[in-house]
Amino acid sequence: QKEVEQDPGPLSVPEGAIVSLNCTYSNSAFQYFMWYRQYSRKGPELLMYTYSSGNKEDGRFTAQVDKSSKYISLFIRDSQPSDSATYLCAMSLVRSGNTPLVFGKGTRLSVIA
Amino acid sequence: EAEVAQSPRYKITEKSQAVAFWCDPISGHATLYWYRQILGQGPELLVQFQDESVVDDSQLPKDRFSAERLKGVDSTLKIQPAELGDSAMYLCASSLTDVVDTQYFGPGTRLTVL
Numbered sequence: 001q002k003e004v005e006q007d008p009g010p011l012s013v014p015e016g017a018i019v020s021l022n023c024t025y026s027n028s029a030f031q032y033f034m035w036y037r038q039y040s041r042k043g044p045e046l047l048m049y050t051y052s053s054g055n056k057e058d059g060r061f062t063a064q065v066d067k068s069s070k071y072i073s074l075f076i077r078d079s080q081p082s083d084s085a086t087y088l089c090a091m092s093l094v095r096s097g098n099t100p101l102v103f104g105k106g107t108r109l110s111v112i113a
Numbered sequence: 114e115a116e117v118a119q120s121p122r123y124k125i126t127e128k129s130q131a132v133a134f135w136c137d138p139i140s141g142h143a144t145l146y147w148y149r150q151i152l153g154q155g156p157e158l159l160v161q162f163q164d165e166s167v168v169d170d171s172q173l174p175k176d177r178f179s180a181e182r183l184k185g186v187d188s189t190l191k192i193q194p195a196e197l198g199d200s201a202m203y204l205c206a207s208s209l210t211d212v213v214d215t216q217y218f219g220p221g222t223r224l225t226v227l
Binding site for chain 1: 117153154155156157158161168169172204206210211212213214216217218219220221223
């Protein structure tokens with residue numbers, strides 16, 4: 001079992017839909033959770049960062065962490081065609097230092113106009 | 114807006130050849146990372162530098178891969194000899210410090226080994 005599991009999709013939704021992207025993980029020591037967006041032929045860019053359990057909202061994006069279930073989610077409201085990309089979850093044991101980010105495989109999202 | 118620069122963007126080579134990738138981080142960023150992203154997978158860290166020193170190269174296949182950051186600024190990742198399984202996107206990222214949520218990624222070098 002990989003440390004971080006993420007459904008690769010692809011996921012196709014109509015414009016305006018609410019999108020739910022999820023990751024599960026096996027290492028309960030993970031404390032820092034991130035979501036990256038990666039457009040085709042580009043490097044990942046950080047969307048959201050959360051620490052421990054709870055919700056964090058930024059515009060149309062909400063990141064949710066449930067440490068008891070080892071489950072994190074990213075919700076996108078009012079999805080737009082420009083949201084079409086691969087979304088990668090990533091997590092870390094500590095916020096700084098010599099500890100690498102562990103990424104999921106990424107979920108490919110297409111928002112159809 | 115400052116960006117991480119990488120070159121070349123695309124590289125096609127034959128197996129057993131040597132290849133090199135270059136990364137110029139955002140000015141002032143002390144921490145530099147090289148990741149490998151196989152198609153359909155998430156990035157995996159190959160090597161992390163703090164200034165010119167390697168702080169983590171535990172996942173770098175040292176029999177064929179080498180990385181250097183001689184003056185603590187730009188960096189080169191080399192593969193010699195390249196193998197078919199090395200076909201992937203090689204991503205460079207940098208951050209001001211080693212805080213995990215402050216990494217900025219470059220556009221990557223797409224390597225195809227024939």
